Amino acid sequence: MSKILKIDVVASNFPVISQEAHLVVLPGEVGEFGVMAGHMSLLSSLKPGTLRIINGQERAIYYLAGGFAEVNAHSVTVLAEEYVKAGEIDVEDARKIKKQSEDLLAKKKEGTDLKAAQLALHRAEARLKVAEEFKEFKKAINSS
Amino acid sequence: MAQIKEIKTRIKSVKNIGQITKAMKMVASARLKRAQERILGARPYAIKMADVMKNLAFKTGKEVHPLLSVREGGKTALMVITADRGLCGSFNANILRQAYAYMKESPDTVLLTVGKKGRDFFKRRNYSIRREWLGVFPRVAMETVLEMRDEIETLFITEKFKAVKILYTEFKSVIQQKTAMDTLLPIKVEELPGEGPKKDCVAGDYEFEPSLEAILEKLISQYLATQIHRYLLESFSSEMGAKRNAMEAASKNASEMMSKLTLEFNRARQAMITKEIAEIVGGAAALQ
Numbered sequence: 479m480s481k482i483l484k485i486d487v488v489a490s491n492f493p494v495i496s497q498e499a500h501l502v503v504l505p506g507e508v509g510e511f512g513v514m515a516g517h518m519s520l521l522s523s524l525k526p527g528t529l530r531i532i533n534g535q536e537r538a539i540y541y542l543a544g545g546f547a548e549v550n551a552h553s554v555t556v557l558a559e560e561y562v563k564a565g566e567i568d569v570e571d572a573r574k575i576k577k578q579s580e581d582l583l584a585k586k587k588e589g590t591d592l593k594a595a596q597l598a599l600h601r602a603e604a605r606l607k608v609a610e611e612f613k614e615f616k617k618a619i620n621s622s
Numbered sequence: 623m624a625q626i627k628e629i630k631t632r633i634k635s636v637k638n639i640g641q642i643t644k645a646m647k648m649v650a651s652a653r654l655k656r657a658q659e660r661i662l663g664a665r666p667y668a669i670k671m672a673d674v675m676k677n678l679a680f681k682t683g684k685e686v687h688p689l690l691s692v693r694e695g696g697k698t699a700l701m702v703i704t705a706d707r708g709l710c711g712s713f714n715a716n717i718l719r720q721a722y723a724y725m726k727e728s729p730d731t732v733l734l735t736v737g738k739k740g741r742d743f744f745k746r747r748n749y750s751i752r753r754e755w756l757g758v759f760p761r762v763a764m765e766t767v768l769e770m771r772d773e774i775e776t777l778f779i780t781e782k783f784k785a786v787k788i789l790y791t792e793f794k795s796v797i798q799q800k801t802a803m804d805t806l807l808p809i810k811v812e813e814l815p816g817e818g819p820k821k822d823c824v825a826g827d828y829e830f831e832p833s834l835e836a837i838l839e840k841l842i843s844q845y846l847a848t849q850i851h852r853y854l855l856e857s858f859s860s861e862m863g864a865k866r867n868a869m870e871a872a873s874k875n876a877s878e879m880m881s882k883l884t885l886e887f888n889r890a891r892q893a894m895i896t897k898e899i900a901e902i903v904g905g906a907a908a909l910q
Contacts, residue, residue: 486670490668491660492663494666508832519828520828520829520830522831522832523836523837546837546840548677555670557671
């Protein structure tokens, strides 16, 4: 049995990511989980967070805005609402959105969509976290 | 002399019209291209989504979600997608003719309209419209799509409709568009596009996180939104294709008319010159 997984990440109006991997770490709704070849069939919804694709020495990090993952023994399909490569995250933008949604949630004004604000806040925080992780990851590479 | 001036003004106005139609054609072409890119960009996602839904249905059996349930009785809703504006050939007329025929056949159908043309058409004929959306194009914002989805979900789940159908214009190519009717709800899993269950997907043991119900709800809602989005884009592409063709024909007519008018103008001018010469020659002959 081969130890290689095939992973596809698709999102509406984004280029498809399709590659092989040893390990895929996904931001599941109930907690992060890793998938290796031979994993049992699983369908999980995803929350905003980090997607890590590890293939030997290579390591790719993405920010996912939520979606679904279908896991089968030799393949993982991620239906993402949106994804961004970790190196391309707009940190300024994420900070701005975080602040805006925090303000909205704090004020709790009549007529504001609190659920949408909450979601925006989660997404902005997740983006910042992914960007942070990527920075440290790069530092680790440079020092080694 | 008066005739020459008249022809001159006409040439000028035809020229102006020709320029406008040409510009409109170019705008339509650009918008068409963008809409098509969006359709193509959304395609891999839609196909994978259908795949996942199929696998899911294969593993769990149907009848697990209210949006999949087939009912015997109940009302039907029809969502008609037209354009907001005219000047696009027979685009609106085609779709409205079919919609009207359908409404005549089953008058108790509940109407939902997208686009100003469709709303005006049914309002004039005193049909009640349950919900209307205007100014959806050319942006086709996700918020609008979600609004539509919520509306039809309510119709289907809370009000126990039998089916929600959609009448739109399918985009085959720039020169060929076809009106088509599809069923949005209930979703028929067997008819989804994409390949069948994958080889490494075995029936039975399937785990769900957080739970089957939660996932289905999210997945199906998302799927429905993707579908509606696609129908809207498809219709918009068709509209722009029809508009492009109509404007191309109009530009061609304008240039034909211009050459005709120019010919007429030259003839009139020639006639005038001939007349003047004849007068001069006649005058000179009279003096001798």
